[in-house]
Amino acid sequence: MPGRAERGRPGGGMVTAPDPRAARAGASTLRAGGSAVDAAVATAFAVGVVEPYMSGLGGGAWLVVREPGAPVATTVSGPIRAPRLAHPEMYDVLPSAPGTGLYGWPAVRGDANIVGPLSVGVPGAVAALCRAHARFGRLPLGQVLAPAIELAEAGHETNWFASSAICGEARLLRDFPSSARVFLPGGLPLRGPSQGPGDPLIQPRLAEVLREIAAGGADAFYRGRAARAIATTVTEAGGLLSERDLAGYAATEEEVSPVAIGPLRLFGPLSTGVISVAEALLLVEAARERGLDPGPRLWARVLSRAFEDRLREVTTAEDGPAPWARLATPEYAGQVLDGWLSGRNSSPAAPGGPRRAGCTSHLSAVDGDGMTVSLTQTVLDLFGSRLVEPETGIVLNDGMMYFDPRPGRVASVAPGAAGLSAVSPVILTGPGGAEATLGASGGRRIISAVAQIIARWRDGADLQDAISAPRVHAEGDRVWLDRRDAGAAADLTAAGFGVAVVSEEPTTWHFARPNGIARRGGAGWAPGVDRMKPYGVGMPFDDRPDLPVD
Structure with a gap:
């Protein structure tokens, strides 16, 4: 099967993604006449549904878009930012403990910058994806989000990769009842396929948030019901993220040489x-x-x-x-x-x-006109903060792990600052x-x-x-x-x-x-993928655009 997809065809578009269901979402968008950005945005929202432990609405996203033959490209960035109440002394640093986190900085008491409410930063993925779509998209946002909404509402099968991730983090997920309800139903991790199909992961609350974004764009997320729910959940649990942080968030756009x-x-x-x-x-x-x-x-x-x-x-x-x-x-x-x-x-x-390995989702898209897109999004650690917001079903990031918890350092915590991401x-x-x-x-x-x-x-x-x-x-x-x-x-x-x-x-x-x-x-165009992990390759001109897990 991989050889069949690699042949490509002049003039055709293509999507590569870390899951075949997400690649199918991008390919269907190309088939409907969408641009490479439409396809990338459709794939990104779908990825956040099928591998929410890696990325999604509660994380950050970065896109690079190049129009055919252009001497420059456009970057659209939605990094995870520190809340406005964050400050360099907010963590109790344990200098004698072994280094931890993404960059091996000194440990923090209780891993508060990695797990739980004090690890949550302001998510930027929705802002970046919607801004890129507004600039480069051809199809209505509702049409672009339709595949992700269906995957969340109808549910999808837990694959072996997801089941492995859930098992690996079960000890932390069980500490948060809202997270356990989604990923540890009945106290046990969602099971991947063995002698039968994997357990279904159905996310109706997440589907409702996606519908709100489809109808109202980024404003519906950052100034609506989802923002109120996220801020309330985090602050009541002892975190710093507020409605004001979310309402004031804006993605950035830049031409780069x-x-x-x-x-x-x-x-x-x-x-x-x-x-x-x-x-x-x-x-x-x-x-x-x-x-x-x-x-x-x-x-x-x-x-x-x-x-x-x-x-x-x-x-x-x-x-x-x-x-x-x-x-x-x-x-x-x-x-x-x-x-x-x-x-x-x-x-x-x-x-x-x-x-720490860190966990993200990357996808790539091209269209028949030659527009190219590279997009990486993340909730940072596996399952981010391990905290699922109960009203929306959103996995919240642990973006504060990006910062050095010690004051006076190059990457120390600062209010509103973007984290030092490796994407x-x-x-x-x-x-x-x-x-x-x-x-x-x-x-x-x-x-x-x-x-x-x-x-x-x-x-x-x-x-x-x-x-x-x-x-x-x-x-x-x-x-x-x-x-x-x-x-x-x-x-x-x-x-x-x-x-x-x-x-x-x-x-x-x-x-x-x-x-x-x-x-x-x-x-x-020809794809390149990690054949040892789940992946998908979608092509709009093919009757069977998605490529199954190898």
């Missing part, structure tokens, strides 16, 4: 993980120019440096030009390589502490009409995955082969090495890294979960 990386041009929101993807790629380009082998040792050094720079410099401040933008320049890459070759800064930095939705162009849209889910591992896939695609691999090839992930002096590349372990150890040889399995998160769409020259 590409970052030149050798023969490629990369478009994306630099204030996300994209800045680190670009830095890593530019470091590899600089190494190529100096004759260095772009193998696992180089990638380990490059990724370690990119993460070190990220945590030391990158912020989401919106009050002027970002000084950290220099990280995505050939000049900076050249300086780093010169330092390495001369023996300066040759040792990897100390590790930053334990890492990396990108659009690429290259010589001879080459184009691609790409992204992944998996926390900080998104950055290493997207960078290495781009590098392989740049060297001529088709997107599916680039996604399926072995990868490494490195932070500080630690490297996670794909078992298929285990022969590189001795060389990495000699270079000063602690190496963990791991094997990616259907329910592991060592190397992220990517998908995308690409073409070269006059060829048709």
